[in-house]
Amino acid sequence: MSAPQKIGKRSLLIASATLLITSVTTLTAPAALAAPKPSGSPTATATPPAHMSMVGGERLGRPGTQVNLASGVPVLPKDLTARSWIVSDAESGEVLAAHNAHWRLPPASTLKMLFADTVLPRFPRSETYKVAPADLAGVGAGSSVVGIEANRTYSVQDLWLGVFLRSGNDAVHVLSAMNGGVGATVQDMQAHADQLQALDTSVVSPDGYDAPGQVSSAYDLSLFARSGLQKKDFREYCSTVRAKFPSGTTQTGKGKAVTEYKDIQNTNRLLSGDTDVPVYQGIAGVKNGNTTNAGATFTGVAERGGKVLLVTVMNPAKAEHNEVYKETAKLFDWGFQAAGKVQPVGSLVPPKNAVTASPSTSASASASASAGASASTTPGTPPGAAGAEPVASAAVQGGHRGAGTAAAIAGGLLVLLAGAAFLVNRRWPLPDLLHRRNRP
Numbered sequence: 001m002s003a004p005q006k007i008g009k010r011s012l013l014i015a016s017a018t019l020l021i022t023s024v025t026t027l028t029a030p031a032a033l034a035a036p037k038p039s040g041s042p043t044a045t046a047t048p049p050a051h052m053s054m055v056g057g058e059r060l061g062r063p064g065t066q067v068n069l070a071s072g073v074p075v076l077p078k079d080l081t082a083r084s085w086i087v088s089d090a091e092s093g094e095v096l097a098a099h100n101a102h103w104r105l106p107p108a109s110t111l112k113m114l115f116a117d118t119v120l121p122r123f124p125r126s127e128t129y130k131v132a133p134a135d136l137a138g139v140g141a142g143s144s145v146v147g148i149e150a151n152r153t154y155s156v157q158d159l160w161l162g163v164f165l166r167s168g169n170d171a172v173h174v175l176s177a178m179n180g181g182v183g184a185t186v187q188d189m190q191a192h193a194d195q196l197q198a199l200d201t202s203v204v205s206p207d208g209y210d211a212p213g214q215v216s217s218a219y220d221l222s223l224f225a226r227s228g229l230q231k232k233d234f235r236e237y238c239s240t241v242r243a244k245f246p247s248g249t250t251q252t253g254k255g256k257a258v259t260e261y262k263d264i265q266n267t268n269r270l271l272s273g274d275t276d277v278p279v280y281q282g283i284a285g286v287k288n289g290n291t292t293n294a295g296a297t298f299t300g301v302a303e304r305g306g307k308v309l310l311v312t313v314m315n316p317a318k319a320e321h322n323e324v325y326k327e328t329a330k331l332f333d334w335g336f337q338a339a340g341k342v343q344p345v346g347s348l349v350p351p352k353n354a355v356t357a358s359p360s361t362s363a364s365a366s367a368s369a370s371a372g373a374s375a376s377t378t379p380g381t382p383p384g385a386a387g388a389e390p391v392a393s394a395a396v397q398g399g400h401r402g403a404g405t406a407a408a409i410a411g412g413l414l415v416l417l418a419g420a421a422f423l424v425n426r427r428w429p430l431p432d433l434l435h436r437r438n439r440p
Contacts, residue, residue, distance in 0.1 A: 048083070052102035053200055056219060057346025060101045067097035068343040077330035081317040083295075084218040085327070087335040090226055090301055090308040094344035096335055098218070101346070104200045105314050107216035108289025109144065109167045110297045111208035113224040114201070114216075116163065116234055118192040119179050125157040125233060135177040136170055140209040143169035146245060146264065158246060164237040165266045166245075167289065172207040182206060197349045198223045210293040218312040222348055225286045225299045225310055238285030241266050269325045270300055277322045280329050286310075288324070296324035302332050309335045310348075 047063070054061035067076060076097065084100040095101070133150040146161075146168030148154065154174070162171030176185040185206045193201040198220035204211035228234040244261035252258055266272045268288050270280040282302040289297040295315035302309055311331045316323040 048100040048103045052100070052104075053217075053219075055102070055197055055199055056095060056349050060095065060098055060219060060346040063100055063103075065097070065099045066101070066345040068345060070341075070343070073342045074334055074337045077327075077334055079318070080327055080330065081323070082313045082315060082327055083317070084312075084314040085331060086218040086222055086310075086312050087331050088222055088226075088310045088348050089339065089344075090229065090310045093226070093348035093350070095346040095348065096309075096338055096342050096344060097331075098345060101219040102200055102217050103314075104202075104215040104217055106210060106214060106291065106294035107201075107208050107221060107314075108210075108291040108294035108297045109208040110221050110224075110287050110289040110299050110312075111201075111203070111206075111214075111216060112163055112167065112172065112289070113221065113228050113287045113299065114189050114193055114198075114203070115172060115175075115185070115206045115208075116160070116237075117224055117228040117231070118189045119175055119185065120160065120228075120231060120233055123156045123175075123178060125155065125160070127156045128153050129156070129159075129174065129178055131174050132177070135174045137173075138182060139169050139173055140205075140207075143207070143209060144267075145170040147247065147262075148174055152246070154246060160233070160237050161240065161243045161245060161264065164287070165240060165243060165264050167267060167287075169207040169209060176206050193220065193224075195353065196220075196223045196227055196351050208289055208291070208294075210291045218314050219348075221297070221299045221312045221314075222310050225301060225312070226348055227351065229285070229301060235285065238268075238287060239271070241272050268298075268300070269322055270302075270329060274322055274325075277325045277329075280325075280332065282332075290324075298324045298328055300328050300332070304336045305339075307336060307339045309339070311335065 050063060052061045052063070059066045065076065069075065080099070082099070084103045084105060086098040086101045087096045088094060089096065130153045131148055131150050136148065136150060139145065144167040146163075146166040148159075148162065148168065148170040156175075156178075159171045159175050162168035163175070173182065176182045179185045179188065182205070186203050189203045189206060190201075193199075193203065198216070200215065200217035201220045202213055202215050204214035208214075228238070242263060242265045245264045246259050247262040248260040249257050250260055268283075268285070269277045270283045271285070273279040280300075280302060282304040283300060284303060285301050286299045297312075297314045299310065299312040302311075309332060311328050313324050313328045313331065316327050318327075320326070
């Protein structure tokens with residue numbers, strides 16, 4: 001099938017998504033799910049270094065805003081207060097615009113993208129693990145948690161849902177214990193960051209909790225997201241709006257133990273919505289964070305009009321509720337308007353071990369992946385159990401239509417991620433994205 005025909009099909013899907021999004025009801029999140037208000041940073045008045053890393057291009061190492069404005073290119077949004085941000089094409093790697101892209105700043109829970117990209121492939125989602133009390137030691141005071149309990153058994157899928165939806169540091173520590181401990185996991189993460197050429201990143205804790213010397217950059221966080229999105233499970237977890245999580249055990253009349261579950265909802269407000277932030281049209285992940293030193297941080301991926309963009313925003317100065325999401329949405333809007341018109345100012349570099357495939361290899365891989373693909377389901381998960389609400393089908397249940405519709409759209413958009421990647425990106429193929437879900 002020719003590229004124009006593929007773009008035509010993608011346009012039809014986007015048009016359908018646009019109609020669906022109008023029915024999304026913005027959720028009023030319970031207090032327990034409310035996103036924390038941006039916290040002030042002790043170095044809020046600091047200025048970016050005069051010289052920063054030039055990985056991805058010389059201009060990305062300059063302080064201030066870097067963009068090639070020309071005739072036909074929309075102006076950047078007003079009132080952007082973040083200390084650092086970057087807008088890039090997730091497929092080609094082109095950086096459309098950036099502001100202090102390589103400024104090394106505390107990352108908060110956006111560092112969990114690196115944690116997931118490093119550890120997620122090591123354990124099958126159906127594997128179970130009984131949590132020892134020592135596994136929960138060292139979870140920082142005031143950490144976001146999903147509610148892991150010692151001496152209870154959880155599946156790996158349960159734990160990853162806790163990481164992605166609730167940013168649970170307790171779930172991170174349990175997965176780290178499974179991976180050989182926090183120290184070993186930190187070393188693995190640092191090695192993986194170096195392999196991705198994320199040279200601004202220094203890992204001290206696997207969960208992103210404030211720690212002396214723990215830094216990353218908007219550029220590196222975008223590398224982590226781009227790498228993670230190649231993994232099917234990563235895509236599914238980061239685009240899941242809500243799920244069931246084990247919360248206790250009850251005894252039936254016959255003395256049989258039955259697991260109880262609680263609802264958990266994604267704290268990514270562009271995905272789940274909030275009173276002052278609507279679900280963003282085309283959003284499909286990735287990860288948010290907020291700590292005292294980092295302020296609010298966020299990396300998101302969205303698809304619209306055949307373009308897949310990544311936006312990372314770090315520490316807005318404006319102390320308004322959900323400001324990090326509002327500035328991200330403005331940058332997404334600008335990126336989709338500017339894509340194809342603006343000349344890039346740099347690029348997201350491929351990993352050191354990346355291998356560029358030839359067009360013939362691409363076509364062969366695409367055909368093979370398409371032939372073996374199937375609808376996304378959670379293996380071995382009974383209805384109503386601990387599995388996530390499937391992002392591809394997103395069944396709407398009792399009063400939660402907004403989240404269900406958003407999840408359904410996210411599933412459809414990830415199909416587009418799968419279909420588009422190989423056509424656009426020749427420098428760094430995204431092979432895992434070729435595993436298509438059944439089209440709706």
